[in-house]
Amino acid sequence: MTKTHIVSRTNLLREAGLAYFIVAFIARLPFAMMVVGVLTVAVSARGSLSLGGLTSAAVGLGTACFGPLLGAAADRFGQRVVLLTLAIANATTLVVFTVVVYGVAADPFVLLAAFGIGATAPQVAPMSRSRLVAIIDERMPESVRARTLSGTMAYESAADETVFVFGPFLVGVLASLIAPWAPLVIAAALTVLFVGAFALHPSGSHISRDRDADGRATSRAAELFRADLLVVVIGILGVGIFFGTMLTSLTSFMADRGAPEQAGLLYGVMGVGSAILALGVAWLPPRFSLRARWLVFSGTLLLGSLLLGFVDTTIGMTAALAIMGVGIGPTLVTQYSFGAARSPRGRSATVMTMLGSGVILGQSLGAAVTGEVAESIGTSGALMLPVIAAAITFATGILNWFLSHGRPRSR
Known part of the structure; x- marks a missing residue:
């Protein structure tokens, strides 16, 4: 340090x-x-x-x-x-x-x-x-x-x-x-x-000092809809969808094995690993740029999710979750960092709640859709939905690469 x-x-x-x-x-x-x-x-x-x-x-x-x-x-x-x-x-x-x-x-x-x-x-x-x-x-x-x-x-x-x-x-x-x-x-x-x-x-x-005496922001509300900020919102929505689809499909996976109550324990493998790796982002060298981090870690998430199509044991699922945990936490940190850097002046709380709402909305919709898929098609179909969510997150990372110019624009 x-x-x-x-x-x-x-x-x-x-x-x-x-x-x-x-x-x-x-x-x-x-x-x-x-x-x-x-x-x-x-x-x-x-x-x-x-x-x-x-x-x-x-x-x-x-x-x-x-x-x-x-x-x-x-x-x-x-x-x-x-x-x-x-x-x-x-x-x-x-x-x-x-x-x-x-x-x-x-x-x-x-x-x-x-x-x-x-x-x-x-x-x-x-x-x-x-x-x-x-x-x-x-x-x-x-x-x-x-x-x-x-x-x-x-x-x-x-x-x-x-x-x-x-x-x-x-x-x-x-x-x-x-x-x-x-x-x-x-x-x-x-x-x-x-x-x-x-x-x-x-x-x-x-x-904020970016507000005038009447409390109005010095930036225009239209700046909340810039492409470089919207790509972060869509990317973090993908993370939320991943959370919802992964937990629900994991529950279906464990229910097939007669132990649905253990889904939370396995999910914790990804959650704990994600939290630890998220903290580790603070020690990454500055030359490892934010836009590169988004691609690398969301790519790791996508790789781990692709393994879901091949796992048929609890041990295999645990390994896949551990790999996804390496990617999901740092990706989330990177997206919030972009959100902070790209917030229009005086609208920081607005942007942060947009990102937080994106996670919750994605999680809720992902869980609801995955539950229906698991009941109508089965666990194998449900396990493909986290792959789609991870692909959304990775794709927005690629788009963000071209919208960024080395570093996120400072507020």
């Missing part, structure tokens, strides 16, 4: 504070519990696996529809007021969904309540990235910004990976020890406490 890296990381830790990282980590846990939590409750209360899958998709759709709008509101009015409002609204919708799903309301009302959960979901991870990017851009010496940004995106992605592995596990434990409704009620309590604390942290009152 270089002296420069140690100094930059120490400065960022001092600027944000250790309490910030602890609160921001726990505050994103309820979101990781929601998708699996609504699925668990819907299946338990209504006895319908199909409805359970649709409720999970409804959560993702709600997030995709409203996430970028919430990011834009945070850019315009500041994160504090937006997050405090969402903490109360989301906790309320979690409780409302629990009451509705156990009641006599028709299924469409259950789906509407699930959509409300996604629509009011506090975008903690994107908001955290936006805050830290602002701190790096505005308070850090220019000589260490690039290195610090890379390490920050690596940490944030590793935190997301860890939470999304631990969140479903926690849902299973709470549902087994208490009741199927317990994970959602506890998620509501965590949302009020920790999202509220995240909102009230001093960094939550920061307004």
Whole structure:
């Protein structure tokens, strides 16, 4: 580890504070519990696996529809007021969904309540990235910004990976020890406490210097639709689709072997490896450019996914997942780094929520489609869908290579 890296990381830790990282980590846990939590409750209360899958998709759709709008509101009015409002609204919708799903309301009302959960979901991870990017851009010496940004995106992605592995596990434990409704009620309590604390942290009152006195951005909204930024959104959507298709097809694969409950354990092989490799991105040499990283690591992901067509044992599947874990984490870090570098001035939270919503939307749609394919065609057909998702991610990496000019354009 270089002296420069140690100094930059120490400065960022001092600027944000250790309490910030602890609160921001726990505050994103309820979101990781929601998708699996609504699925668990819907299946338990209504006895319908199909409805359970649709409720999970409804959560993702709600997030995709409203996430970028919430990011834009945070850019315009500041994160504090937006997050405090969402903490109360989301906790309320979690409780409302629990009451509705156990009641006599028709299924469409259950789906509407699930959509409300996604629509009011506090975008903690994107908001955290936006805050830290602002701190790096505005308070850090220019000589260490690039290195610090890379390490920050690596940490944030590793935190997301860890939470999304631990969140479903926690849902299973709470549902087994208490009741199927317990994970959602506890998620509501965590949302009020920790999202509220995240909102009230001093960094939550920061307004970007790229905003004028009235809170308006100095850039035009049309800049959000530049080709070099949209290719990142599509690429990260591919990553989300991969997450959803891989977990669902893996569940089908293990169900064929009489052990569907072990799917989460095998998935953890990819998740843990992905988180470790995501952290390792911070130590990659600067000459290994971002556009090259996207191609190399998404290519590794695609290679690992191609092995899915040949595995027929649990050991073979574990090996394929381990290879894919090498590619997925660093790819995600690289895409977020491009998003941070290409954000129009004063619209960092908007861009980060666009990327975060892309992951969730892709995950939800991927899971829903793969479930239908697994039931109608079988596991072999379902296992081809992660290959398609990995191919999308790799193809956008190729397109990004031509849209980039050595390095991403600095904001």
